[in-house]
Amino acid sequence: MTPHEQLSAGIAALGLALPAGSEEKLLAYLSLLGKWNRVYNLTAVRETERMVSHHLLDSLAVGPFFQDEGPHVLRVLDVGSGGGLPGIPLAIARPEWRVTLVDSIAKKTAFLLQAKTELELANLTVATSRVEDFHVETRFDVITSRAFSDLKEFVTLTRHLLEPGGRWLAMKGLYPDEEIALLPPGVRVSANHLLAVPGLDATRHLIVLEPVE
Numbered sequence: 001m002t003p004h005e006q007l008s009a010g011i012a013a014l015g016l017a018l019p020a021g022s023e024e025k026l027l028a029y030l031s032l033l034g035k036w037n038r039v040y041n042l043t044a045v046r047e048t049e050r051m052v053s054h055h056l057l058d059s060l061a062v063g064p065f066f067q068d069e070g071p072h073v074l075r076v077l078d079v080g081s082g083g084g085l086p087g088i089p090l091a092i093a094r095p096e097w098r099v100t101l102v103d104s105i106a107k108k109t110a111f112l113l114q115a116k117t118e119l120e121l122a123n124l125t126v127a128t129s130r131v132e133d134f135h136v137e138t139r140f141d142v143i144t145s146r147a148f149s150d151l152k153e154f155v156t157l158t159r160h161l162l163e164p165g166g167r168w169l170a171m172k173g174l175y176p177d178e179e180i181a182l183l184p185p186g187v188r189v190s191a192n193h194l195l196a197v198p199g200l201d202a203t204r205h206l207i208v209l210e211p212v213e
Helices: 003-014 024-041 048-060 089-094 106-118 151-161 177-181
Strands: 075-079 098-103 124-128 140-145 160-171 187-195 204-211
Touching: 003 048, 003 140, 024 048, 024 089, 024 106, 048 089, 075 089, 075 151, 089 098, 089 124, 098 106, 106 124, 140 151, 151 160, 151 177, 151 204
Parallel strands: 075 098, 075 140, 098 124, 140 160
Antiparallel strands: 160 204, 187 204
């Protein structure tokens, strides 16, 4: 099965409807990631087949849970984005969203900026900053992360960036009982989604958190 066939089958299995040209753009992103990875070590996954499942499909699987309700444009922040996951696949799949990627390592944001330019992602913003020092005029509806930190640190360092009524969506492997037990006061788990990612033989959870008064 070619990477394109694998991606198409995975998108169909997830029940997603992507805009025209998205699959080609997702594969172009993987190609660019693989090219830069040879120098900058952006990901430990190097085989194209595994990159399709572990990176593209894993990122796309969380999109349906972002719930862009209401008339306004959904504003998404991907914290510690690294090689652009899950932010870039989501920005490609949902061009109507406004996705911001933040990472403190300049060589990683250099790649993210290159990807934004080459893939013509007008809905993508890249920032080089420690997230606790990052400030914006308009806060985010959804703050997400795939491999940034434990849940306590994730919500503590980003709380100033969350719009009232917004939520955190943390991508995890096994259900993080110990991390949840250490959540700070004023934050609760509102949902847990067990994800079935095509081609990925591993447990994946999406933990939804929200502030409480």
